[in-house]
Amino acid sequence: MARISGVDLPKKKRIEYGLTYVYGIGLHASRKILDATGIDYNKRVYELSEDDVAAITKEIRASHVVEGDLRKKVAMDIKALMDLGSYRGLRHRRGLPCRGQKTKTNARTRKGKRKTVGAA
Secondary structure (H helix, E strand, C coil): CCECCCCCCCCCCCCCHHHHHCCCCCCCHHHHHHHHCCCCCCCHHHCCCCCHHHHHHHHHHHHCCCCHHHHHHHHHHHHHHHHHHHHHHHHHHCCCCCCCCCCCCCCHHCCCHHHHHCCC
16 A cells, blocks of 8 residues: 555555545646656556655655645635735635635535524
8 A cells, every 4th residue: 555645545546546635736746746756647556666656755745745734834824814804814714705706695615504594
């Protein structure tokens, strides 16, 4: 089993898609990492040798921010927006969408369960 950046990759998936299980690595970044290390996209995770895993880990450490460090950075960026008092920061603080979506009828994911007012 390949363990990269603290994440166990699914054994049967192609490495190209298995790497996307690491927070901060999408399909494009995964392909760039595999190109840099010279590993075939079609190789399955269980087919990787220890050297392949070490090469992937080294490439990720050298050129990508992933997992805990990235989560911390995102949280600090959001906190900075809230401390500044920017519009986006206020929307984060209130738990509302901050990218311009309408909230009259949608946005239930951000707003939570409906709070009925005046129904008796």
